[in-house]
Amino acid sequence: MIQLLAADGTRTPHPELDEVLAGRGGDDDLASPQRLRGYYRDMVMIRAADLEATSLQRQGQLGLWASALGQEAAQIGAGHASREQDYLVPTYREHGIAWARGIEPWRLLESYRGVSHGGWDPNELRTHPYMIVLGSQAPHAVGYAMGLQRDGVVGTGDRETDTAVLALFGDGASSEGEVSESFTFSASFGAPVVFFTQNNQWAISVPTSVQSRVPLAQRSRGWGIPSVRVDGNDVLAVLAAVREALDAARAGEGPRFIEALTYRMAAHTTSDDASRYRPSSEEEEWAEKDPILRLRRHLEQLGEIDEAFIARCDEEAHDLAMALHHHIHGMEDPDPADMFTHAYAEPHPIVEAEREQYLEYVAQFEDDAEQTGERS
């Protein structure tokens, strides 16, 4: 397992990946103190948004919430490892990826509140919609990567335009057949895609040990897809491994697979009760490996962080949570007639007829209300 930051924040040298972090080919130093502080702030921010979302669900403002608590380093690291032109394909728990991509947290909450199924423009944000049916997005990632090949933006050596796809899924989704087919298709066509699995140890109540007889990182090797396992609570290890793999994919070297070992500190979703299937001792053990604490310790060892910065991050995170709270409480339900709008791209007589029927049906009640109002 690749680890650059130990749980106590100590930095472990790694000749090859240190070079990647230092910016092989003239990039900015991904591990500069300024960047490290940025990752720290991002993780604090996204954790605050996550906790606030859980709170909003408890207040009845969200139908459900899938927390990414504990997985901040894996997601912030992978998100920042991608370049602007890369296309990211998340599942439904990638709030840190979305944050790194500049997608405001309230947009993620739309689907959990039930006002849309997602709704952003994937091409504008270069981020695929959140995906509920596990593993279904993996072949989409490969198809998009096949499109990149046809568009001639792979392996040209132009770092501004060469593009790759980062496909994200969890250990549970990795058991789905479509993930295996994605390995097949990406390997067959040499598609520029990096599969990134956050192994958070549990697929709802089923531990990874029930899903795989071998470390997940070994799975793709049967397809000839090189793979590594990284410490997913180590933002630097994730950054370096994902950047290295994406660079290779962009260069036309074909697919890669990364397993990031991390831990889902909360339950699967707010509907789940993790205390039924996992011991609290395990949660306590992983709390010691907390990704935010780890980076803070590292920054402290470097002398690159002070109480004022930490307090400022906490204050910003609090403000974000409050903004989220107010945004959601003020969010109005969409007009139900809008549900007919985007079923099809082209006119569809049955959907149009049903929309008319719906509007006429609703209008009856408005007429009744008016008449009642007149009488009173």
Added chain:
Amino acid sequence: MSSTSTTNLPIAKAITAGLRDALRADDKVLLMGEDIGVLGGVFRVTDGLHAEFGPQRVVDTPLGEAGIVGTSVGLAVRGYRPVVEIQFDGFVFPAFNQITTQVAKMHNRTNGTVHMPIVIRIPHGGGIGAIEHHSESPEALFAHTAGLRILAPSNAQDAYWMTRQAIECEDPVIMFEPKKRYWVKGDVDPDRRPELSPWQAEIVRPGADATLLAWGPSMPLALESAEAATEDGIELEVIDARSLAPVDYPTIAASVRRTGRLLITHEAPVLGGLGGEIAARISEECFYHLEAPVMRVGGYHLPYPPARMENAYLPDLDRVLDGVDRLLEH
């Protein structure tokens, strides 16, 4: 009426011509499927296209229907127009998840920002003496899924033009191709776009006594039945549904208002089949015009049987005429 550009082609070759012209017209069109490249497809529908357009546009894929359809979703997001071949109707089920939860819903999921101009070609229906899973009629399973469109050509002209129009459509289209009729010839005019929309049904034989609705592989049987019924002095109006999603209810209802009777025949099991949905809607819309309940003649509630029994399973002339008799008893 034929123009100078009209050629006489088997349905399979009409589809080939449609694919070729679509590939020439738009370089974002690409074909994907098992054995469609060098071999030209198990039915040779893509014959010659690999040689003409190369492996980047006529893609021999690994065996994996979910992978074929799933990668086509990603290609569509990237701006491509994939045309996918599923080898046989019964092989579409490994891709069922991708078609129903992804292809059908991605446009909706993204509030209309992403289009899914994907065509899924499926050789359709029985009567060819094949083994299990080579003769099924799963159209109702897909017609039930909002977000999909379904076309079912029954002749060469429709086969050519529906191929072109399905590829041009910004929505996903499943095209059920009548496999037992792949080698039946008909006139095709690739230079004259039909006036009839692909989403409209066509009255292919007028008649006053009852309406007989069919599609795809069942159309020859419908026409044969109408011809045979004239011996008993019964004039059947035969409608080719052509589009199964959306179904062209106005054309069917107008016919039923004239004839007062409707018989629907399809190869799929009657229970839960598309005929049941059409019967229910026509009953709602045409209740006071109906002289008899809407009737259906189709497959039984069984797995498609082994080939030596399929003639008993599939609607045939006698079963359709028996249905007509029951319809006219009222």
